Amino acid sequence: MQAPDPSSVLDLIEAFRRSKTMFTAVRLGLFDLLDEAPATAEQLAARSGTQPEPLERLLEGCAALGLLNRRDGVFSNTDLARAYLTRSSPRSLAGYIRYSDEALYPLWGRLQDAVRQGGPRWQQVFGARGSLFDHFYRTEEARADFLGGMHGLGLLSSPAVVRVFNLSAYETLVDLGGGTGHLAVAACERYGRMRATVFDRKDVIEPARRRISASPARERIACVAGDFFQDPLPRASLYAMGRILHDWDDARCAGLLRRVHAALEPGGAVLIAEMLLDEDRCGPASAAMQSLNMLVCTEGRERTESEYRALLEAAGFVDVEARRTGAPLDAILAHRKE
Numbered sequence: 001m002q003a004p005d006p007s008s009v010l011d012l013i014e015a016f017r018r019s020k021t022m023f024t025a026v027r028l029g030l031f032d033l034l035d036e037a038p039a040t041a042e043q044l045a046a047r048s049g050t051q052p053e054p055l056e057r058l059l060e061g062c063a064a065l066g067l068l069n070r071r072d073g074v075f076s077n078t079d080l081a082r083a084y085l086t087r088s089s090p091r092s093l094a095g096y097i098r099y100s101d102e103a104l105y106p107l108w109g110r111l112q113d114a115v116r117q118g119g120p121r122w123q124q125v126f127g128a129r130g131s132l133f134d135h136f137y138r139t140e141e142a143r144a145d146f147l148g149g150m151h152g153l154g155l156l157s158s159p160a161v162v163r164v165f166n167l168s169a170y171e172t173l174v175d176l177g178g179g180t181g182h183l184a185v186a187a188c189e190r191y192g193r194m195r196a197t198v199f200d201r202k203d204v205i206e207p208a209r210r211r212i213s214a215s216p217a218r219e220r221i222a223c224v225a226g227d228f229f230q231d232p233l234p235r236a237s238l239y240a241m242g243r244i245l246h247d248w249d250d251a252r253c254a255g256l257l258r259r260v261h262a263a264l265e266p267g268g269a270v271l272i273a274e275m276l277l278d279e280d281r282c283g284p285a286s287a288a289m290q291s292l293n294m295l296v297c298t299e300g301r302e303r304t305e306s307e308y309r310a311l312l313e314a315a316g317f318v319d320v321e322a323r324r325t326g327a328p329l330d331a332i333l334a335h336r337k338e
């Protein structure tokens with residue numbers, strides 16, 4: 001029998017090298033420096049505190065990955081790098097890349113221990129104690145990277161999530177654990193009569209206000225600080241939960257959904273934005289990888305449509321409908337039982 005083509009295994013062996021090349025270039029601020037002016041490796045080395053020869057190898061690696069151009073020894077950003085890898089771009093994913101490099105990369109280094117013992121790896125890797133989000137917000141820089149990352153990824157999904165269902169009947173939205181408020185912004189920009197409240201921990205409110213102030217819908221979006229497991233939840237006709245349930249185990253999700261159900265007005269609904277796993281949980285690969293990511297850094301997991309349906313119905317919701325959006329996050333809409 002002929003041996004199978006090894007190329008996908010070879011690709012998986014070196015996949016982390018590609019990630020780390022991009023992570024390192026972002027961490028060194030190379031795309032930001034090149035955004036100011038194209039430069040040679042020598043010039044960039046002087047400005048980034050690096051050695052010219054190894055830096056040139058890193059720049060060539062970035063060029064090989066389609067992130068940089070080189071002409072006559074001068075490097076410049078490709079359109080891709082300008083849009084997603086510079087900090088000043090409105091679409092920047094640099095925060096998520098920094099968070100991936102500083103936090104996720106070391107946590108994934110302990111995946112084997114997570115599989116053997118279960119549970120997130122923060123304490124093992126960083127000696128950190130306290131609640132999950134205390135780790136994410138442990139320093140101002142860590143908070144900025146995490147929220148910047150959530151924001152950059154959220155911008156890729158929220159417009160599709162609020163479009164895939166017709167939400168025009170709902171006039172009040174609470175974006176629960178709304179982070180920087182990109183979902184509330186996308187919803188209010190699409191539905192002109194909607195007013196929204198971003199409800200999140202108090203350490204998130206100031207960065208959320210800053211991001212929301214850039215939206216033409218800012219006058220219709222308020223921010224409220226609170227603990228969604230304990231504090232009273234505002235009344236609304238629509239609740240959104242973007243990447244909330246995947247952080248928690250089934251028992252915590254059930255409690256949270258019951259609280260949301262109780263806070264909804266009659267006729268109200270909950271909109272969930274998450275990556276949906278296929279029913280056999282073996283794909284899509286991005287959702288399966290995200291579920292492993294949840295293993296090393298949270299108490300949660302990604303779920304299938306049936307698993308979300310079971311959680312929602314147990315909390316009293318009916319008419320549960322899931323839709324793929326074509327964006328990184330899918331959407332589920334479920335209605336409050338009268």
Ligand code: SAM
Nearest residue numbers: 150154177178179200201226227228229242243
């Ligand atoms: N929904 C946002 C998004 O999609 O970008 C943020 C998702 S992030 C994975 C989870 C959010 O839940 C964070 O903004 C976090 O601060 C918030 N959160 C976690 N625990 C919370 C709690 N007990 N009360 C309120 N918000 C909380």
